[in-house]
Amino acid sequence: MIQINVVSIFPSFFSGPLGLSIPARAADAGLVEYRLVDLRDYTHDRHRTVDDVPYGGGAGMVMKPEPFFEAIDDLRPAGPIVLLSARGRPFAHADAVRYSVEEELTLLCGHYKDVDQRVADHLASEEISLGDFVLSGGEIGALAIVDAVVRLLPGAMGDHDAAATDSFYDEGRLSAPSYTRPAEYRGYTVPGVLRSGDHERIAAWRAEEAERLTRERRPELSSQPEPGDRTEPDGEDERGA
Numbered sequence: 001m002i003q004i005n006v007v008s009i010f011p012s013f014f015s016g017p018l019g020l021s022i023p024a025r026a027a028d029a030g031l032v033e034y035r036l037v038d039l040r041d042y043t044h045d046r047h048r049t050v051d052d053v054p055y056g057g058g059a060g061m062v063m064k065p066e067p068f069f070e071a072i073d074d075l076r077p078a079g080p081i082v083l084l085s086a087r088g089r090p091f092a093h094a095d096a097v098r099y100s101v102e103e104e105l106t107l108l109c110g111h112y113k114d115v116d117q118r119v120a121d122h123l124a125s126e127e128i129s130l131g132d133f134v135l136s137g138g139e140i141g142a143l144a145i146v147d148a149v150v151r152l153l154p155g156a157m158g159d160h161d162a163a164a165t166d167s168f169y170d171e172g173r174l175s176a177p178s179y180t181r182p183a184e185y186r187g188y189t190v191p192g193v194l195r196s197g198d199h200e201r202i203a204a205w206r207a208e209e210a211e212r213l214t215r216e217r218r219p220e221l222s223s224q225p226e227p228g229d230r231t232e233p234d235g236e237d238e239r240g241a
Helices: 011-018 021-028 065-075 093-100 117-122 139-150 160-164 199-217
Strands: 002-008 032-038 081-090 104-109 126-129
Touching: 002 011, 002 065, 002 139, 011 021, 011 032, 011 139, 021 032, 021 139, 032 065, 065 104, 065 117, 081 117, 081 139, 093 139, 104 139, 126 139
Parallel strands: 002 032, 002 104, 081 104, 081 126
Antiparallel strands: none
16 A cells, blocks of 8 residues: 655645545555645644745745645655656656555645745655646646556556556557547548457557557657658768767
């Protein structure tokens, strides 16, 4: 079982999503335990203040370090402590796999303009981002990470093959397209190979489609060069460098 701690000023944000679908079933099965921590519980003024003006001036408010440090002192987490941050490294499937085999995972959700850098430097073990965009807070990112991790837990999904054929699961490639009944809808038909019953041909088609889509949409993940790309022979290139 993995324990997932989420530290946020909006712990109620997670109650609904974690009570639905795979995250809920995994918790009911004893595969995961969620601990939602209200950061304001670690403040010491009557206003439960978690932010202050930035040193050096500027717009926006910065989340104070003390509540984060005291929350972690209380939790004493054993596994990774992840700060959700726009400056963080992009989250990837490999991270979800790595977190899923831990006994404990702690997610720190920022809000407002920023989080005091001492939280990133001296408390978090890593900074993670969902991508090159900015959200109002770390809660949406934390929820995405929780879902990506929990669905990988053995027994969380009724059919492990369903996860094993997802995008990024197989060598980081995108997955092949999926179709279901009816075989024809408004003149749009399902590829004949998928209705052939020939599992070898189907597997080959899916592999080809996965590679094609990866090459077209995420070329940096593709194992094959773009058409027209030329690979230099071993040794010196044409410049003799």
